[in-house]
Amino acid sequence: MKISIIGVGLIGGSMALKLREKNVASFIYGIDNSKQHITEALDLKIIDAEADLEKGIKDSDLIILAIPVDAARKLLPAVLDLVSDRQTVMDAGSTKAGIVGAVKNHPKRSRFVAFHPMWGTENNGPKSAIAESFSGKAGVICNKEESADDALNIVEGIVNALEMHTIYMNAEDHDIHTAYISHISHITSYALANTVLEKEREEETIFQLASSGFSSTVRLAKSHPEMWVPIFKQNKENVLDVLNEHITQLRKFKSALEKENYEYLEELITNANRIREILR
Amino acid sequence: MKISIIGVGLIGGSMALKLREKNVASFIYGIDNSKQHITEALDLKIIDAEADLEKGIKDSDLIILAIPVDAARKLLPAVLDLVSDRQTVMDAGSTKAGIVGAVKNHPKRSRFVAFHPMWGTENNGPKSAIAESFSGKAGVICNKEESADDALNIVEGIVNALEMHTIYMNAEDHDIHTAYISHISHITSYALANTVLEKEREEETIFQLASSGFSSTVRLAKSHPEMWVPIFKQNKENVLDVLNEHITQLRKFKSALEKENYEYLEELITNANRIREILR
Incomplete structure (x- = not known):
């Protein structure tokens, strides 16, 4: 599948590496405000091409937000505005109530799956990305009943490909x-x-x-x-x-x-x- | 040289393994109140033989105390009572003012070198011992002016064999x-x-x-x-x-x-x- 990764840093970059290794990703767009991150991610073959938000979203089956939680919360409604019912959006942030609350009444809410991989390091940027990062760790999916079944299935497939064990939880917990x-x-x-x-x-x-x-x-x-x-x-x-x-x-x-x-x-x-x- | 290790746990055991690997130790006595530690240390070839305090000290060039700091402080004067001017005693404790103070006026004070390897793990017992533990870490020698030159030389040799970098410091610092x-x-x-x-x-x-x-x-x-x-x-x-x-x-x-x-x-x-x- 074609994937857009918004924020090609430690988490986005690590996901990209693993999803490519597992042949889940056939093509990966990188969307990032930092020119340096884009250049590094291209050099490291983490992404195949740079894209702006519109082009990346339009051309992808799955959009992954891997940016700081305040930015993700702000950007997610705009991302959902752009997606169709055949596209899926997931995030990777360390807090969940805020982002879930921000799109609670969004008409495309069901295309979004709230996700948090329980892994990270003290480093940042694409150079810190490691394909095997997530293996064996917990991947938390929140408020799954608010997501469409097909969107949920796609994200569960991603969590499996990352070799994480899935845990379901509500955002507050x-x-x-x-x-x-x-x-x-x-x-x-x-x-x-x-x-x-x-x-x-x-x-x-x-x-x-x-x-x-x-x-x-x-x-x-x-x-x-x-x-x-x-x-x-x-x-x-x-x-x-x-x-x-x-x-x-x-x-x-x-x-x-x-x-x-x-x-x-x-x-x-x-x-x-x-x-x-x-x-x- | 022949070495007695009092306390064949994580630290004593790790020192034993490395000193044997480096051919610094030709024979290692283990002295330990725990029968289980002695058995495990013999099985793991950390020590060559068990000994009681008198026999071990009498027959060794170097005596290493690697027991909790309260026990070491109590035992050290008795150990020094038993050593000659050709033997050396070192400890490996994480506090230094107490033990140095306990033997300040001991007639054999100069045979003792106060030592602290800046390494440890959350585990204990001979089964946790690792030969390469100390490599690249700091080995602190305290109050070196209170030790005889030949005793100090021997301990500096041990610190080198452990592949640590030596730091000198007074016990209070x-x-x-x-x-x-x-x-x-x-x-x-x-x-x-x-x-x-x-x-x-x-x-x-x-x-x-x-x-x-x-x-x-x-x-x-x-x-x-x-x-x-x-x-x-x-x-x-x-x-x-x-x-x-x-x-x-x-x-x-x-x-x-x-x-x-x-x-x-x-x-x-x-x-x-x-x-x-x-x-x-």
Whole structure:
């Protein structure tokens, strides 16, 4: 099938690579405001040709939005305005209630399938794209009852081709769960980086001493604000809720240390170790 | 040379594997309270023989303490009581002021070299040992002026054989730096795991949705309390200092979200992104 990818960055680029490898995509248009991304995506054979929005949409069976969630929410109604009943539109954003709400009453709502692949890295741009990224991860489809059966089938086929396991969820639940499982990790990682940068003035020492543990905890702090500010904005209430709980949990560690209550400290750590049984 | 390793777990076991691979160790005794660790270490050819403390020390050129930092601090004076001026003792603990203080006036102080390899994982036991663990990481030697030149040379040789780059530091500075760069990461990771376990009652959902980002941020939360409670205890003041700063930094994110001040949020994230230049 012919596919237009709006936003040929990390996610759009990785999807393109895999869908071509699996012979799902016969031709891929890249639509991107960044000339550099288009050039890189052409060089890396991620896309076959550049297109503008109208031309790309007109000539594609499937249109994938893989741009920051605020931009996607703004652009989606205009994309749906342009599609026929034989075309399908999907997104790949990390928040779902906002985008689903934005097209709730759109006459072409049923051509859209709300999607979120549970994968990402701290990098961006087509050069970061990896075909095998999604394999084994969860691919969440939200509010499937609002999509036409044939559109849903096409997106389920895409999720299979990406080698993800499909999970169905309503958009509100999705945004609660991702606040816990993805968004809060980014905030703790940013705050940890800021802590170390604030307190550890000797940057050379950070560089020299940084252990594998620190590097993995702080890895997400490299993620770009263009992507993450809109996510936090769209999922503000849930993220605040989890952030408040996280600060409460950190205060327990603080209290255990201040009071030299090492049995309590052990209890807190033993409780955290339960994550072993869930994430092996 | 003949080496006794006290504590044949993750760190002791990994050192043993590498030192044998490099032909630095001709014979390795394992000294461990856990019969299971000894059996596993023998099966995995991490050690050549089991020994008790007296026999192992008497028969070795180098004695490596690789046990939790509270146990190491307690045991080190007794180990030094048993060594001659031709033997060397090193540790591998994550806090250094405590252990260095414990033997400050010991008549055999100069036979001891305080060491900390900046590597670890969330796993423990000889089965987790990996020969290539330390390669490319920092190996910190503390208070080298308190060690005899020949003992220091031997440990520097060990650090080279482990393929680490040696950094010299005094014990107090070491404990400040590791509070920033290693210990706080563990606390944030534990607290993050507790947050998610507290808020996200549907464990199946955590398992299904967990993204690579979440998994890497929460990985350290699998680390065992037997190792980490003593570290936090010995480095209490520094850890509290960094933890307070970390809570302050998290509150900035909270405030930015509550006030819907997204320029400030972007500023906080952009600042955190500076970690990119330090940790590539």
